[in-house]
Amino acid sequence: MRLTIYHDPQILPQWQDSLSKLLAADGLTRARLPSGHHHLAIFNDRVVGLAVSQGEQLIYLSVRDLTRRRGVGHYLLAETLAWQRQQGETCAWLSQCGLTHAALASLAPFLLAEGFQRQADRWLRVL
Numbered sequence: 001m002r003l004t005i006y007h008d009p010q011i012l013p014q015w016q017d018s019l020s021k022l023l024a025a026d027g028l029t030r031a032r033l034p035s036g037h038h039h040l041a042i043f044n045d046r047v048v049g050l051a052v053s054q055g056e057q058l059i060y061l062s063v064r065d066l067t068r069r070r071g072v073g074h075y076l077l078a079e080t081l082a083w084q085r086q087q088g089e090t091c092a093w094l095s096q097c098g099l100t101h102a103a104l105a106s107l108a109p110f111l112l113a114e115g116f117q118r119q120a121d122r123w124l125r126v127l
Helices: 013-024 072-086 101-113
Strands: 004-007 037-043 046-054 057-063 091-095 117-119 122-126
Touching: 004 072, 013 037, 013 046, 037 072, 046 072, 057 072, 101 117
Parallel strands: 057 091
Antiparallel strands: 004 037, 037 046, 046 057, 091 122, 117 122
16 A cells, blocks of 8 residues: 545544554544644555644644654655645744653654754744
8 A cells, every 4th residue: 555645634434543543642632633734644544644734833743653764754744844835835833842852852853854943942944
């Protein structure tokens, strides 16, 4: 199967379990999912990654730990940024407020590799 990114999809029944597992790793549920535009990374009818955007802000970005270091995050982020650009945004940013030290330690090298620059308490990338 091919990795596919869906923007603002209806959550299909076969995706619900894997989405719940992804969110549970961050202490979230579908009911507590941040509002905004949802970008789902799907592989073999399972949710393996999720990004939530609102305007130019990336509110949430996560990839299942079982599928990390396989290009899922890169593809999810690239497609989400391309979607934001199509919506007329000129930059994208992700706040680091609320991130644990461990989460920031693993996220920072990824964001740097993806062309983001750290500015005070957020990460910024020109689209």
